Amino acid sequence: MSRAMPQPSRNHAEAMLAILVALLWISPLVFALWAAFHNASDAASFDLGAPWTLANFRTAWAGAPWLTYLLNSFLLVSLVLAGQLVLTTLAGFAFAQVAFRGKDTVFLLVLLQLFILPEVLIVENYRVAARLGLLDTLLGIGAPYMASAFGIFLMRQTFRSVPKELDEAARVEGCSLLGVLWRVYVPAARPTYLAYALVSISTHWNNFLWPLIVTNTEGTRPLTVGLSIFAAPENGVDIAVISAATVMTAAPLVVLFLVFQRQFVQAFLRAGIK
Amino acid sequence: MADAFTLQRRRRAIHGWLLLAPSLVMLTAFAFYPSAATLWASLFSRGTRRRPAEFIGLENYGRLFDDPTFWLVATNNLLYAGVTIPLSIALALVMALWADARIPARSFVRTAYFTPTVLPMIAAANLWLFFYTPGFGVLDRIGGLFGAASVNWLGQPETALWAVSAVTVWKEAGFFMIFYLAALQTIPPDLREAAAIEGAGRWTYTRRVVLPLLMPTTLFILVNAMINSVKLIDHLFILTRGGPSDASKLILYYVWENAFAFFDRPAAAAMTVLVLAGLGTLAALQFLVIDRRTHYR
Numbered sequence: 001m002s003r004a005m006p007q008p009s010r011n012h013a014e015a016m017l018a019i020l021v022a023l024l025w026i027s028p029l030v031f032a033l034w035a036a037f038h039n040a041s042d043a044a045s046f047d048l049g050a051p052w053t054l055a056n057f058r059t060a061w062a063g064a065p066w067l068t069y070l071l072n073s074f075l076l077v078s079l080v081l082a083g084q085l086v087l088t089t090l091a092g093f094a095f096a097q098v099a100f101r102g103k104d105t106v107f108l109l110v111l112l113q114l115f116i117l118p119e120v121l122i123v124e125n126y127r128v129a130a131r132l133g134l135l136d137t138l139l140g141i142g143a144p145y146m147a148s149a150f151g152i153f154l155m156r157q158t159f160r161s162v163p164k165e166l167d168e169a170a171r172v173e174g175c176s177l178l179g180v181l182w183r184v185y186v187p188a189a190r191p192t193y194l195a196y197a198l199v200s201i202s203t204h205w206n207n208f209l210w211p212l213i214v215t216n217t218e219g220t221r222p223l224t225v226g227l228s229i230f231a232a233p234e235n236g237v238d239i240a241v242i243s244a245a246t247v248m249t250a251a252p253l254v255v256l257f258l259v260f261q262r263q264f265v266q267a268f269l270r271a272g273i274k
Numbered sequence: 275m276a277d278a279f280t281l282q283r284r285r286r287a288i289h290g291w292l293l294l295a296p297s298l299v300m301l302t303a304f305a306f307y308p309s310a311a312t313l314w315a316s317l318f319s320r321g322t323r324r325r326p327a328e329f330i331g332l333e334n335y336g337r338l339f340d341d342p343t344f345w346l347v348a349t350n351n352l353l354y355a356g357v358t359i360p361l362s363i364a365l366a367l368v369m370a371l372w373a374d375a376r377i378p379a380r381s382f383v384r385t386a387y388f389t390p391t392v393l394p395m396i397a398a399a400n401l402w403l404f405f406y407t408p409g410f411g412v413l414d415r416i417g418g419l420f421g422a423a424s425v426n427w428l429g430q431p432e433t434a435l436w437a438v439s440a441v442t443v444w445k446e447a448g449f450f451m452i453f454y455l456a457a458l459q460t461i462p463p464d465l466r467e468a469a470a471i472e473g474a475g476r477w478t479y480t481r482r483v484v485l486p487l488l489m490p491t492t493l494f495i496l497v498n499a500m501i502n503s504v505k506l507i508d509h510l511f512i513l514t515r516g517g518p519s520d521a522s523k524l525i526l527y528y529v530w531e532n533a534f535a536f537f538d539r540p541a542a543a544a545m546t547v548l549v550l551a552g553l554g555t556l557a558a559l560q561f562l563v564i565d566r567r568t569h570y571r
Contacts, residue, residue: 094293124308147300
């Protein structure tokens with residue numbers, strides 16, 4: 001019976017361990033943050049008393065067109081999200097609320113795309129993008145992700161849970177099919193949209209391989225690709241400057257995350273649970 | 275009357291297909307057609323300016339199976355999956371149990387675990403570079419305090435793959451934790467009380483009650499982790515570029531290299547087909563086994 005009550009000493013040890021792991025987990029980030037504000041030799045020698053400096057940020061900032069990269073990332077994420085919202089809403093609605101023959105077969109085909117990842121199809125997707133004239137464009141980076149099977153699935157699940165009475169009431173009022181979708185289903189799915197948007201933004205802000213392949217000029221590269229080029233060993237940039245550049249590129253999303261932490265976590269939860 | 279009914283059904287079908295059309299067009303262009311084209315390309319020889327590509331059947335696959343690098347890369351990927359999947363899932367579970375327990379600084383702990391998830395893999399790789407760099411990297415410094423010799427974690431074949439795997443686990447564990455955390459919160463608290471009345475200790479309660487209830491979540495995470503073990507290769511571009519001597523090269527990186535560095539499209543296509551076959555098997559398993567189980571929930 002006494003074992004049922006948790007022993008305080010063991011609990012303390014466990015809490016200590018949990019906090020220790022937490023510190024360990026953010027230590028790479030903390031170290032980079034610290035190194036970014038110190039000159040390279042101090043960062044390398046781990047001199048905790050060394051003077052703070054902004055020189056690394058100045059050097060990093062001057063070393064690459066960060067503003068262009070930032071703008072590209074921002075436009076890319078917006079473009080992908082806009083495309084995804086429109087396409088997944090329409091398709092999700094069709095799968096959830098319109099009855100027609102062949103629907104289940106098509107739905108299975110769509111689900112297949114959960115496993116045929118755009119990442120795996122880089123070779124042929126590159127040729128498709130080339131043929132459509134989309135190489136080195138933001139649309140070319142975003143297009144393969146727009147008809148997201150995951151998003152379609154998510155929207156279908158959400159729309160299915162909308163009470164049928166609301167739908168019928170709107171139809172009686174004389175709403176067209178798209179009118180019903182816009183007036184009844186879209187407002188009802190607002191939390192799902194928010195969740196999906198956050199997941200999509202963080203995924204595409206961080207995406208690297210496909211943007212690397214499709215882009216070949218500074219004018220279209222997103223931040224991740226820009227950072228990888230800036231930090232490439234051939235460029236011989238020192239560790240403190242790379243830290244500064246890394247902090248700069250990671251900052252927007254990390255700050256966004258820290259501010260909207262609760263929504264972020266809820267978003268990932270909502271998106272993950274079927 | 276029947277006519278009006280047929281008409282209405284036909285109209286519904288047209289609406290349905292119209293709503294699906296934009297998605298189907300995009301899926302065809304960037305998923306279905308490329309998949310078929312990959313399969314097709316894997317059956318042709320590498321065309322040169324003088325000699326156009328010609329149909330050679332399964333020769334590309336034969337060439338691939340004769341390529342020792344392919345086997346090395348496939349083995350690497352299996353090891354990578356074998357290490358990162360169980361480790362990140364186990365860590366995620368422990369983290370979720372901690373983040374759900376009544377401990378001090380809980381929200382800090384939660385945030386700390388989750389933060390790596392919002393970092394780009396490229397940025398994460400840069401952060402870890404400082405840990406691994408021989409001489410002045412953090413790991414070497416800590417090792418130095420205990421008198422250990424300097425280790426070039428990323429530069430030697432024995433450690434490179436493990437060093438790369440560590441970054442993946444670091445990045446993934448916090449992400450998977452979130453799903454466990456959500457599942458933990460759906461477990462009714464009376465179960466814990468009932469277990470306590472029965473005299474079950476915390477360990478028994480976790481093992482006999484919590485873990486079985488988390489099973490559907492574990493399966494869901496498992497599928498995601500398997501997909502990630504194919505997909506997550508961004509950090510290779512920063513940390514090792516597959517080296518030294520291919521010791522940390524993974525399949526998708528090798529596909530990229532074949533296609534965009536060696537310009538050997540047939541080899542890249544054949545490898546992609548094998549990856550797709552693997553993922554397809556996984557999909558079939560998910561639909562047949564896992565979905566059925568979660569439905570009964």
